[in-house]
Amino acid sequence: MTTTVTVRVPAKVNVQLAVGAARPDGFHDLANVFLAVGLYDEVTATPADTLRITAEGHDVDRIPLDRTNLAARAAELLAARYGRSPDVHLHITKDIPVAGGMAGGSADAAGALLACDALWSTGASRDELLDLCAELGSDVPFSLVGGAALGRGRGELLTPLPLGGAFHWVFAVADGGLSTPAVYREFDRLTAGTAVPEPEADPALLAALAAGDTAALAAALTNDLQAAALSLRPSLAATLDAGTAAGALASLVSGSGPTTAFLVKDAESAQAVAAALLASGTCRAVRVADSPAAGATVI
Ligand code: C5P
Numbered sequence: 001m002t003t004t005v006t007v008r009v010p011a012k013v014n015v016q017l018a019v020g021a022a023r024p025d026g027f028h029d030l031a032n033v034f035l036a037v038g039l040y041d042e043v044t045a046t047p048a049d050t051l052r053i054t055a056e057g058h059d060v061d062r063i064p065l066d067r068t069n070l071a072a073r074a075a076e077l078l079a080a081r082y083g084r085s086p087d088v089h090l091h092i093t094k095d096i097p098v099a100g101g102m103a104g105g106s107a108d109a110a111g112a113l114l115a116c117d118a119l120w121s122t123g124a125s126r127d128e129l130l131d132l133c134a135e136l137g138s139d140v141p142f143s144l145v146g147g148a149a150l151g152r153g154r155g156e157l158l159t160p161l162p163l164g165g166a167f168h169w170v171f172a173v174a175d176g177g178l179s180t181p182a183v184y185r186e187f188d189r190l191t192a193g194t195a196v197p198e199p200e201a202d203p204a205l206l207a208a209l210a211a212g213d214t215a216a217l218a219a220a221l222t223n224d225l226q227a228a229a230l231s232l233r234p235s236l237a238a239t240l241d242a243g244t245a246a247g248a249l250a251s252l253v254s255g256s257g258p259t260t261a262f263l264v265k266d267a268e269s270a271q272a273v274a275a276a277l278l279a280s281g282t283c284r285a286v287r288v289a290d291s292p293a294a295g296a297t298v299i
Contacts, residue, residue, distance in 0.1 A: 006044040007115040009107035009143050010036040010293035011096040013169065013254050013261045015209070015217065018199035019224040022188050023154075027138070031199035032151035033161070033206070034142040036293040037169055041096050041104060043071060043111030045119045048089035051075060057094035062177065063105075070105045070136060071112035077132055078113055082122045090115070097287075099177025101229075101255030103139045110143035110296045118298055130158075139255075146295025148209055150201050165212020167291045168266055170248065170273045172239050172283035174258035178229060183256035186228035199224075218249035218263050229257035236260060239282040246276030 012034045020029035041057075053065045053072055063069060067076070071090050079086035090112050096104035110133055117124055124132075133140035134156040141156050142149055148161040208216035230236055230253070239260045240251040247269060248262035260283070264270045267290075274286040 004044060004046045005115045005118040006042055006299050007111040007296050008040050008042050008299050009111040009296040010146050011039040011102040011104065011107060011289070012036050012139070012142060013102065013291070014223060015221055016202055016205050017223045017225055017255065018201070019187060019196070020199045021191075021196040027154040028184060028187075029153065029199055030151060030155045031201045032155040033148070033201060033209075034151055035148045035167070035209075035291045036142070036146040036295065037289040037291040038293040039096050039102070039171070039287055039289045040293075041107045041111060042093040042299070043108055043115050044091040045112065045115035046089045046091070047119065048087055051086045052089045053092065054089070055092040055094060059098040060092075060094055062098045063092070063094070070109040074109040074112040074132070074136055075116050077135060078116050078120070078122065078124075081132065082120065082124075084120065086116075088116055088119065097171070097173045097259050099179070100173060100259035101178065101253065101257045102171070102259050103143055103255070106137050106139040107143045107296075109133070109136045109140045114144065114296045114298065144296050147292050161206060162210045163212065163292050164210050167214055167217060168264045168270045169289050169291060170243065170262040170264060170270050170277065171254065171287045171289065172243065172260045172262070172277050173285040173287065174233065174236065174239070174260070175284050176258070178232060178256055178258045180256040183225055183228050183232065186231050187225055190228055190231060214249060214263065214265060221250045221252050221263065223252050223255070225256050226253040229253045233258050235282070239277070239280075242277055242280035242282045243273060246273045248273050
């Protein structure tokens with residue numbers, strides 16, 4: 001009998017985040033091009049008398065350890081679906097910035113779902129797991145599949161995308177987090193009274209991914225939430241400028257922020273840009289990571 005299961009789950013960066021007008025349900029239709037990057041959280045599931053969460057690693061004092069944690073909700077959702085009690089100890093080892101726009105909470109949810117699924121031998125199909133992921137949050141299905149994918153709807157309807165090569169990234173971690181709903185609300189405020197176009201994936205960006213062409217990807221990176229994130233956190237502009245000045249090919253806010261992402265030419269350039277960003281004093285920490293990365297995987 002399996003007594004413990006550990007799942008490794010990657011962070012993501014949005015290489016295109018096209019945001020439409022708010023829908024009646026409050027969500028926004030997206031053309032969301034996700035790319036998984038090699039920064040990982042791990043979730044270990046062990047049978048227990050009751051549902052319990054513990055955590056170690058970066059900024060774990062900022063994540064809830066009660067049932068409001070998305071990982072706990074994943075265990076409860078899976079248990080309810082299969083008519084069992086969610087008695088499991090989930091231990092989360094965090095390396096993905098907390099509330100940083102890199103899907104750290106979504107990664108933990110996908111990791112908990114996969115770990116509990118293996119521990120409880122539910123026999124759920126991949127599609128059933130993806131449906132449960134979508135119930136947990138818009139970004140959770142992508143954390144399960146990894147690689148590169150276009151997310152439509154609120155981001156949960158995924159189409160895998162071909163990737164022709166690796167990309168090198170530096171991420172600058174900001175002080176504190178940003179609330180995703182608050183960033184979307186700011187997007188609504190900034191776009192009020194304007195005609196927000198239907199979100200569409202950019203063919204030039206998809207071609208750059210398929211070709212593994214870093215320069216073309218750098219020219220095509222866009223994030224419709226960037227203005228909103230900068231409006232709520234104006235200091236991010238200095239971080240973006242510092243990365244560009246240090247030689248990054250492109251700089252943008254990752255998802256809803258406040259982590260900023262810098263696409264660089266190669267591993268050597270990544271080290272130089274990371275050092276310059278840290279020395280600039282415009283961020284709290286830097287991380288270097290490559291893409292793509294595999295989705296949630298039992299290790
Ligand atoms: O899906 P998730 O729970 O991660 O979304 C968090 C919040 O982000 C939503 O409650 C909503 O305010 C905002 N959101 C949105 N449109 C999306 C995804 C998220 O407005 N496509």
